[in-house]
Amino acid sequence: MSTDYQRAREELGRRLRELRVESPHGRLTGTDLARRLQWPQSKVSKLENGRQTPTDDDLLAWAEAVGQPAAVSELQARLKGFESHIRSWQRQLSAGHAPVQEGWNTLIGEARTLHAWDNFVVNGMLQTADYARNLFERYAEFRRSPRDAEDAVRARMKRQEWLYRPGKQLHTLMWEGTLWTRTCPPEVLAAQLDRLLGVVGMDTVRLGIVPLDAELRLPPANGFWLLDDRLAAVENWHAELWLDDAETIALYRRVWDTFAEAAVFGAEAQRVIAKVRRSIQV
Missing domain, CATH: 1.10.260.40 (lambda repressor-like DNA-binding domains)
Known part of the structure; x- marks a missing residue:
């Protein structure tokens, strides 16, 4: 807090x-x-x-x-x-996922540099439409919120235009476990992994994978975003926490840097992704 x-x-x-x-x-x-x-x-x-x-x-x-x-x-x-600062999912999702995604589009659009740590799903900036749709449908069922997956997917895909704007930079780390998580059909996951293989090397994306067998100085814990040096957004089951004091933002940046020490990038990251991709029978 x-x-x-x-x-x-x-x-x-x-x-x-x-x-x-x-x-x-x-x-x-x-x-x-x-x-x-x-x-x-x-x-x-x-x-x-x-x-x-x-x-x-x-x-x-x-x-x-x-x-x-x-x-x-x-x-x-x-x-x-x-x-x-505490944005409960119950309140946020009362009108569905699409308004939440549109709000994030505005928030992300104002940022120049993003740092993200994902330990449960592929980062939203890199998701395929089918992967995102599957997540929205599952969360709507779980939270009993309005079913608006198609509108939510369109909003999330629109946000990815940020990656192609001059001066933007996404630094994202993902735990290898997110690549193995079967929360969607095999063919959807396979296409998602193909997408990740393709973004490695993009000028605006620095993608790191923390291997399952990496020695970690901290446990994987929960995922979070850092928007420039003005906001840390942390996702929990009950709410998103929007933390804007300098001390907390600096703390989360130290966490990100710690995980980055255990991550692999470039060709090594591609090898980890490709290993998971080969395990999927479609």
Whole structure:
């Protein structure tokens, strides 16, 4: 979690404490407020100390319980401001995958240099349409989100135009395990690997593969993107984390550099990809 995010959560907690202490009904203790709200006293303490993120309903209940309902809009605006760092998939995918992909197109379009680490699927900038379609369909089924795979695929393919623009550079690392992962039919995976073989050597792409038998100084962990030096985007099962403080971005860049030390590039990367490709019977 970013330093900025935690700081904002602590500031919101201090504001909640102020509203409790300055209640027009008379100063309330944390125990008094917990009793009014029928909450555990520990929840009041965690919210005030920035150790738990409140919901909109929590903020509404708090403001009413301390006799200051006019503060609700201010509190919810504070929450919305820092919660934007945590972009839950449930909210993002409420209208389907296509709007999310279009949003990423805008974000990527503003960047000159991308660094990516992928340990579960082929990087989206290098996916074939069939590979991407398969992923969108599977995720929509899993998350029970609207089925809009065709629109999402078109948006993702449009993003790949970035690779052919002057001054752009994609530095992407993939764990070899992503090449073996059978989350799509064999013929789709084979075509995807052919695509990867073809991008090795592109002027705007530096593709590295971390072999399964490479000695790693860090475990593969989760995938992430670095957009210039302004944003680290980390994907988890429940959400994307958008982290924009300099310390965190520098941390993820050190992680990327560490994996790069174990990666192979150029002809060696092609040999790893070709080995996997030969194993596929289509």
